[in-house]
Amino acid sequence: GENVEQHPSTLSVQEGDSAVIKCTYSDSASNYFPWYKQELGKRPQLIIDIRSNVGEKKDQRIAVTLNKTAKHFSLHITETQPEDSAVYFCAASKGSNYQLIWGAGTKLIIKP
Amino acid sequence: ETGVTQTPRHLVMGMTNKKSLKCEQHLGHNAMYWYKQSAKKPLELMFVYSLEERVENNSVPSRFSPECPNSSHLFLHLHTLQPEDSALYLCASSQDGQGLPYEQYFGPGTRLTVT
Numbered sequence: 001g002e003n004v005e006q007h008p009s010t011l012s013v014q015e016g017d018s019a020v021i022k023c024t025y026s027d028s029a030s031n032y033f034p035w036y037k038q039e040l041g042k043r044p045q046l047i048i049d050i051r052s053n054v055g056e057k058k059d060q061r062i063a064v065t066l067n068k069t070a071k072h073f074s075l076h077i078t079e080t081q082p083e084d085s086a087v088y089f090c091a092a093s094k095g096s097n098y099q100l101i102w103g104a105g106t107k108l109i110i111k112p
Numbered sequence: 113e114t115g116v117t118q119t120p121r122h123l124v125m126g127m128t129n130k131k132s133l134k135c136e137q138h139l140g141h142n143a144m145y146w147y148k149q150s151a152k153k154p155l156e157l158m159f160v161y162s163l164e165e166r167v168e169n170n171s172v173p174s175r176f177s178p179e180c181p182n183s184s185h186l187f188l189h190l191h192t193l194q195p196e197d198s199a200l201y202l203c204a205s206s207q208d209g210q211g212l213p214y215e216q217y218f219g220p221g222t223r224l225t226v227t
Contacts (some may be wrong), residue, residue, distance in 0.1 A: 004154070006136065008151070032212075034213070034214045034215070042220070043116075043202065043218040043219060043220050043221065044202070044218045045156075045218070046215045046216070049215075089154075089155065091155075093213045094212070095212075096208070096212065096213055097143065097145070097160070097206055097208065097213045097214065097216060097220055098157070098160050098162075098168045099213075100157065101154075102154040102155040103154060104152060104153055104154045105152070105154070
């Protein structure tokens with residue numbers, strides 16, 4: 001079945017620097033790739049998603065890139081700020097929310 | 113709180129107890145989900161209800177029993193749990209249509225401890 005691997009498990013960056021989190025998936029039929037952010041003690045929230053008909057999507061300081069050939073997608077955060085500290089989850093689906101397979105999460109720490 | 117609410121927020125129960133978790137969504141969505149979140153592990157989808165009918169079970173142990181009386185409410189009935197069932201239980205809702213995935217809105221979760 002589908003498997004999603006997420007790396008690194010913990011990422012520490014200096015405030016103002018960029019952060020990159022990578023996910024790989026196994027099912028080539030996957031066509032929807034969301035990223036959720038979970039701040040400490042809070043609920044996960046969608047921050048950006050991408051569908052397989054595009055290779056890159058941006059929203060202010062965050063961007064997601066997708067390489068369908070290599071079956072991996074990445075989250076890029078530029079000019080990191082303290083409020084970016086959280087756990088980030090990637091996921092992949094080949095159809096519906098019922099088929100979302102989640103990564104194990106990356107704890108992002110922004111050092112002042 | 114608005115959106116998706118869950119009660120209780122914290123629950124401690126013995127292995128012989130019976131308890132229920134409640135979730136309510138105020139977003140007009142037609143699909144609701146139960147997830148189990150354990151430390152450093154992927155989110156585990158337990159149950160999905162779309163239009164009040166169970167769609168996915170994912171081989172969850174029978175000691176977990178879901179109930180969806182209408183599109184706004186979802187329950188998770190618990191009985192004879194094991195210590196390894198201790199986790200954060202998240203409810204989510206979304207719009208569901210034609211097999212396309214839409215954003216899921218999560219509740220704050222119930223922190224369950226089984227003693």
